[in-house]
Amino acid sequence: MVRVVYQSHDGTRREVEGDVGTSVMETAIANGVPGIDANCGGACSCATCHVFVEPQWVPSIGEPSPMEQAMLEFVDSARPNSRLSCQIRITPELDGLVVTTPSEQQLI
Numbered sequence: 001m002v003r004v005v006y007q008s009h010d011g012t013r014r015e016v017e018g019d020v021g022t023s024v025m026e027t028a029i030a031n032g033v034p035g036i037d038a039n040c041g042g043a044c045s046c047a048t049c050h051v052f053v054e055p056q057w058v059p060s061i062g063e064p065s066p067m068e069q070a071m072l073e074f075v076d077s078a079r080p081n082s083r084l085s086c087q088i089r090i091t092p093e094l095d096g097l098v099v100t101t102p103s104e105q106q107l108i
């Protein structure tokens with residue numbers, strides 16, 4: 001199991017454990033983490049799983065695919081460290097990964 005920390009925009013932190021090979025989105029849903037709706041189920045077509053990756057983790061995750069990058073261009077709040085959490089696969093190297101959910105995804 002790999003630890004993933006989800007922070008809300010107000011600083012609330014939830015540390016959960018995810019299985020290697022699953023996505024950061026799937027781990028959030030499985031653990032009831034708010035702010036990640038994943039309306040498309042991980043098909044890279046809704047951007048409701050948008051997260052900001054803490055800067056120190058960006059190199060470990062690597063670059064988004066062209067398809068993911070195209071989706072992120074439709075997200076108003078996107079930043080250079082934005083990713084779609086359904087596209088981040090959990091690996092042992094990501095143990096301790098910290099991501100933050102945008103404020104507009106905390107409304108539900």
Ligand code: FES
Nearest residue numbers: 040042046047086
């Ligand atoms: Fe829809 Fe990630 S779940 S883009």
